[in-house]
Amino acid sequence: PATAEELAARIAPAVVTITATDGWTGMAGTGIVLTSDGLVLTNHHVVSGADEITAFSAATGLSYDVAVNGYDRVHDVAVVQLGSARDLPVATLADAEAPRVGSAVTAFGNADGGGVVVATPGTIVATGRNVLVRDSADGSRHRLTGMLQSDVAIRPGDSGGPLVDAFGAVVGVNTAGAIAEDPAETPVAPEAYAVPISAAMRIVEQIRAGTGGGTVHVGPTPLLGVRVTTVREDGENRGAEVLWVSFDSPAEVAGLDIGDIITSFDGKPVASNGDLETLLMARRPGDTVEIGWRDKTGAAQTATLTVESGPPR
Incomplete structure (x- = not known):
């Protein structure tokens, strides 16, 4: 297992911070670099409704215009392309279907939209969870299924960032804004959910193949x-x-x-x-x-x- 410093050195370069704007309003998020020429995985709600999207890579020190290749709003996954990107560090993806309950994990993201990749440690609490989530931009709610639950203190802006295991392999895509089944209930301990990377990559491959259908939109x-x-x-x-x-x-x-x-x-x-x-x-x-x-x-x-x-x- 890597130390906290080793994890940060390994993961942060393969992460981009994302800013999506719609007129006067904006949304901060995070993306996971999948290819050196700028194919990036993020959450659908990070880019939803945006008419202008940019991404910044600390590894290159450059900002990039972003085009949306496709998305699945039901599963909160989007695939975007950074314009003119090259030689970007690429994230390592986990091979296993899901980490075990009790496994140490760390979330990396653009916490609170600060434009800096921040690491937040925690533990897997459960797998295969169905959860009601709230979009921090418009307050709308919808249900996500098959999620990883952790006690990582996810914050707005972390959405779309990687949840990694103790060795630095991405096991999930962070989704901020989780709420209790009963809106009147407020979790006392940190409660965060992530799309398992295996599920996210199935959507990524469908989008890369250009085969929209079901809940996946391409183009x-x-x-x-x-x-x-x-x-x-x-x-x-x-x-x-x-x-x-x-x-x-x-x-x-x-x-x-x-x-x-x-x-x-x-x-x-x-x-x-x-x-x-x-x-x-x-x-x-x-x-x-x-x-x-x-x-x-x-x-x-x-x-x-x-x-x-x-x-x-």
Whole structure:
């Protein structure tokens, strides 16, 4: 096993700090360098919604523009590429499926967005945990499955960084912002969760192969330009009501307005916001599709629009 100083010397160069911005708001995170030419593994929530992403490598002393190659929002994994990167130190990944309970681990990350890679030691508490997590950017919650649980004191900005074993091999991808099953409960001891590296790498390889599908999206993110919510009538989902329309977006150009209810997309029925999201994510920027909706008078409307490129989400 390596000493704390040896671990830091070995791991920190293979880590990048990430800054993702959306207009006036920003998100700090961390990335794990997988290849010397700048392929990086991080969390989806680090880059979600960002229109500009940069990364800094302490190993080279350089900042890089970042492009998102693909992501899996359900499993909170994203793969990004650092522009013009070369000769970056690469992280060593663990071969085992999961570390044993009681194993010593150390989390490395951009703690509190300080721009410096910080090491935080701890111990594996459990494996295969299902947990409710909260996005520190917008407060939204969703469930992650099969996670590693540790007592490492993860902080905002550590998201996407490596959780390493005593020998410096990456066993997981840190995911900050874990909360209790009951929102009223507050963990007394540090409670952190990480995506097992084996699960994360299966998603990485799917993205590298260019084979999107299931919960994995590959390539630029399609943009419709609306925010919607599911309409329920008589206990059934009846469509996706438009809550907000972006200026000069494909949706606005097509004639959609607040209060309209989207009922079809790309020739397929839309009963919920989830249906619309799934159908949209199956398309690529530049695709032409037909969309159908009921306007505020109840009249049926259809239009053909061209999907644009937007931020990852």
